[in-house]
Amino acid sequence: MTPAIEATELRRTYAGGASGGSGERSGARSATRTSRRSGRGFDAVRGISFSVPRGEIFALLGTNGAGKTSTVELLEGLAAPSGGTARVLGHDPYRERSAVRPRIGVMLQEGGFPSDLTVAETVRMWAGCTSGARPAGEVLTATGLAGRERVRVKQLSGGERRRLDLALALLGRPEVLFLDEPTTGLDAEGRRDTWELVRALRAEGTTVLLTTHYLEEAETLADRLAIMHQGRIVLSGTPAEVTAAQPARIRFTLPDGVPAGRLPLRLRAAETAGRVEIRTHALQDDLTELLGWAREEGVRLDGLDARSASLEEAFLDIASRTERQEADAR
Numbered sequence: 579m580t581p582a583i584e585a586t587e588l589r590r591t592y593a594g595g596a597s598g599g600s601g602e603r604s605g606a607r608s609a610t611r612t613s614r615r616s617g618r619g620f621d622a623v624r625g626i627s628f629s630v631p632r633g634e635i636f637a638l639l640g641t642n643g644a645g646k647t648s649t650v651e652l653l654e655g656l657a658a659p660s661g662g663t664a665r666v667l668g669h670d671p672y673r674e675r676s677a678v679r680p681r682i683g684v685m686l687q688e689g690g691f692p693s694d695l696t697v698a699e700t701v702r703m704w705a706g707c708t709s710g711a712r713p714a715g716e717v718l719t720a721t722g723l724a725g726r727e728r729v730r731v732k733q734l735s736g737g738e739r740r741r742l743d744l745a746l747a748l749l750g751r752p753e754v755l756f757l758d759e760p761t762t763g764l765d766a767e768g769r770r771d772t773w774e775l776v777r778a779l780r781a782e783g784t785t786v787l788l789t790t791h792y793l794e795e796a797e798t799l800a801d802r803l804a805i806m807h808q809g810r811i812v813l814s815g816t817p818a819e820v821t822a823a824q825p826a827r828i829r830f831t832l833p834d835g836v837p838a839g840r841l842p843l844r845l846r847a848a849e850t851a852g853r854v855e856i857r858t859h860a861l862q863d864d865l866t867e868l869l870g871w872a873r874e875e876g877v878r879l880d881g882l883d884a885r886s887a888s889l890e891e892a893f894l895d896i897a898s899r900t901e902r903q904e905a906d907a908r
């Protein structure tokens with residue numbers, strides 16, 4: 579079966595470079611810009627490949643300015659790639675827009691509806707442009723906006739506007755749903771409601787591609803994810819695979835008079851003011867060895883804490899590692 583979404587060596591270059599000219603979105607840091615400028619302009623997306631099977635939730639993560647929105651816009655058919663190919667439901671989303679558009683739902687970062695319209699009017703207007711639209715009540719209930727129909731868009735809170743964005747994206751019963759930072763601005767409850775809704779959509783067979791800055795969101799929601807940094811995918815896989823690539827951590831405090839140098843050699847440890855941290859890819863073996871050593875030596879390991887890496891650690895590690903590599907290259 580053709581994947582719902584397929585990106586192959588996808589590239590996006592903004593003409594004229596990213597020197598703060600008109601039309602440029604904010605978010606890039608100067609170091610990032612320098613390394614991504616080429617003769618043709620600014621390389622926001624630098625040859626990325628991934629595919630999303632039907633019915634899967636796929637999350638694109640990345641630092642600010644990594645190229646997530648630029649990628650999603652190519653897949654939505656809002657711009658033509660500068661290189662490589664994008665396929666959505668087997669079609670080119672830019673050239674075959676009329677075949678793709680009715681089958682996808684798009685929630686942009688900024689909805690930009692007329693702010694004087696009410697919620698009900700906005701949904702009606704949108705439904706008028708959507709073939710086979712769901713009843714307004716259904717999408718408003720699904721997104722927690724039932725009862726807010728008569729409120730003007732300008733009177734909605736930021737979180738309620740995100741919900742309205744989502745309601746509109748759902749109107750056409752999309753087979754593929756693109757969600758660009760769907761829960762930004764939502765409170766904890768709103769975020770959880772959105773997660774439940776996205777899971778329910780997956781259960782109905784909808785494919786979802788989302789971008790997010792909330793690592794917990796990707797960890798709990800995504801079947802697979804990719805982490806972008808400076809226009810490239812630097813790590814991808816299931817949340818478990820991505821975190822497994824990172825070392826686990828064992829931390830404890832040694833009693834006064836027991837230097838970290840007395841630990842078994844295998845447990846290469848970093849000590850700061852008595853607190854020891856061991857980073858390891860063999861958590862069980864190293865923990866067993868450490869506990870055996872402590873027992874034999876009669877040493878108490880205060881505040882002992884052993885844990886696998888989280889997605890957040892994987893993410894931070896990637897960001898700092900690539901920044902170090904860049905600094906070295908400069």
Ligand SMILES: Nc1ncnc2c1ncn2[C@@H]1O[C@H](COP(=O)(O)OP(=O)(O)OP(=O)(O)O)[C@@H](O)[C@H]1O
Pocket residue numbers: 592595596601602603604605606607610620622640641642643644645646647648649
């Ligand atoms: N129209 C444009 N012209 C020039 N540069 C642009 C334009 N749009 C985006 N960029 C630059 O391309 C890079 C990628 O931007 P993009 O918005 O895709 O990143 P992102 O990963 O979605 O970031 P964020 O998490 O901050 O939303 C950034 O450095 C941005 O400044």
